[in-house]
Amino acid sequence: MKKKFSLTTRLSLVFSIFMLSVWWPSSFLLITALNSYFDNQDKEFILGKLQLTEEFLKTETTSTTENINSLYGKINDAMIGHAGLFISIKNSDNEKVVNVYSKNTSIPENLLNNSGRILNKMLQNRENGTIYRSISQRVSLPQPTGQDKYFIITVATDTGFHSQFMDKLGNWLFWFNLGLLFISVFLGWLTTRLGLKPLREMTRLASGITINNLDQRLDPNSAPSEIAGTMREFNNMLDRLEGSFQRLSDFSSDIAHELRTPVSNLMMQTQFALAKERDAGHYREILFANLDELKRLSRMSSDMLFLARSEHGLLQLDKKDVDLTRELKDLIELFEPLATETEKRITLSGSATAQADPDMLRRAFSNLLSNAIKYSPDKSNITVKIDADEEHTIISFINTATGISVANIDRLFDRFYRADSSRVHNTEGTGLGLSITRSIINTHGGDLSVEQQGGEILFRVCLFQQSRLKKQ
Numbered sequence: 001m002k003k004k005f006s007l008t009t010r011l012s013l014v015f016s017i018f019m020l021s022v023w024w025p026s027s028f029l030l031i032t033a034l035n036s037y038f039d040n041q042d043k044e045f046i047l048g049k050l051q052l053t054e055e056f057l058k059t060e061t062t063s064t065t066e067n068i069n070s071l072y073g074k075i076n077d078a079m080i081g082h083a084g085l086f087i088s089i090k091n092s093d094n095e096k097v098v099n100v101y102s103k104n105t106s107i108p109e110n111l112l113n114n115s116g117r118i119l120n121k122m123l124q125n126r127e128n129g130t131i132y133r134s135i136s137q138r139v140s141l142p143q144p145t146g147q148d149k150y151f152i153i154t155v156a157t158d159t160g161f162h163s164q165f166m167d168k169l170g171n172w173l174f175w176f177n178l179g180l181l182f183i184s185v186f187l188g189w190l191t192t193r194l195g196l197k198p199l200r201e202m203t204r205l206a207s208g209i210t211i212n213n214l215d216q217r218l219d220p221n222s223a224p225s226e227i228a229g230t231m232r233e234f235n236n237m238l239d240r241l242e243g244s245f246q247r248l249s250d251f252s253s254d255i256a257h258e259l260r261t262p263v264s265n266l267m268m269q270t271q272f273a274l275a276k277e278r279d280a281g282h283y284r285e286i287l288f289a290n291l292d293e294l295k296r297l298s299r300m301s302s303d304m305l306f307l308a309r310s311e312h313g314l315l316q317l318d319k320k321d322v323d324l325t326r327e328l329k330d331l332i333e334l335f336e337p338l339a340t341e342t343e344k345r346i347t348l349s350g351s352a353t354a355q356a357d358p359d360m361l362r363r364a365f366s367n368l369l370s371n372a373i374k375y376s377p378d379k380s381n382i383t384v385k386i387d388a389d390e391e392h393t394i395i396s397f398i399n400t401a402t403g404i405s406v407a408n409i410d411r412l413f414d415r416f417y418r419a420d421s422s423r424v425h426n427t428e429g430t431g432l433g434l435s436i437t438r439s440i441i442n443t444h445g446g447d448l449s450v451e452q453q454g455g456e457i458l459f460r461v462c463l464f465q466q467s468r469l470k471k472q
Helices: 007-060 068-078 109-114 160-195 197-208 225-275 280-311 324-341 358-375 421-425 433-443 466-471
Strands: 085-091 096-101 123-127 130-141 149-158 320-323 345-349 353-356 381-388 392-400 447-453 456-464
Touching: 007 068, 007 085, 007 130, 007 149, 007 160, 068 096, 130 160, 160 197, 197 225, 225 280, 280 433, 320 324, 320 358, 324 345, 324 358, 324 381, 324 392, 353 358, 358 381, 358 392, 358 433, 358 456, 433 447, 433 456
Parallel strands: 345 381
Antiparallel strands: 085 096, 085 149, 123 130, 130 149, 320 353, 381 392, 392 456, 447 456
């Protein structure tokens, strides 16, 4: 299996390579610049001594005589304070006129023998690890005869001091760069460790998350901007998980509570039937009572299965063009007898068509109408309105509502939730009607919302047109 380097290792190496790629060329440029500086310095120094020696030669040499001792003395005095310097003067016959050495100077024989062969160019020779630089120059002295007399002046200097300095500098830079390699690796590791601390915190939090501590969160404000977004999304994920577990816990409690009543009724009626011998009529009554409870359990199981399939996207829709006005008229006629019993009046206005599954949509509208009839006061009005435009169709169900607070409005779609607990025993519903209705509308790509308008409650179904759905 191929070994993978950690992100800390990778970033440390990248940081080290970046630092060294900057410093090593800088070191090279520094050495090159110093070498160039010393070359120019040596050249200027040698040219200066050449010019001085030429002046001495012109002063001490006439057309008839050459005051060698005086010339030697002046040149020797000019060498005071300059170690490693050599000045040579030769005549046109390549005969030595003056050879002057500064203190502790040893010029190689080949430099002495070859001096003057190449003019006006700085030469470099290495002997025994020492570098010598020299320049030879031809000097002409006018003569009365008209034929100039010329000399070859050679000035050489020992660059051992410069070489020693550059060698020490090179060694120092080598060890410095070697140490910088380890320092940069350490700094890269330290910087990466500090920078990735929020990620380690996320790992620590994720590894310790259980169902009992879903309330823990990260602090995005303490993290770099590149990681703060990830931490916020991580917190959002924990929010969703906490909400899901809370809903699951509430659902488990609710379903246990809802199942307890019919199961208790079945057990009590069965125990009552078994308590003593009874005639066939009594047993028939008990069985009919048990059948009602079993039907309720069956409806609850079917509704829960429907919701589970809806949440997992397993509902198969057979979409067709549905005349919403006709569908709602048929449902109103179906519920008319129930509404008439309590002198409630249902009115319908507007018209539209929509692409939907007729059976599913009928079930959703049926739940909303049934809910409005059950929970509105006697002799009240129930209004159904259809509004449509180019993008969406809105079906509104409006009825008078009592006993529902603003805080309870958002919970009307929760499973088994009833705004008035006293209704549990007064209705035959399972408490899943509005949850199923919202699932059906959401499966169609629409939206179901509820709001309170004074003493009325409004359920709004929004179905998007087919063109809008294709864009989404």
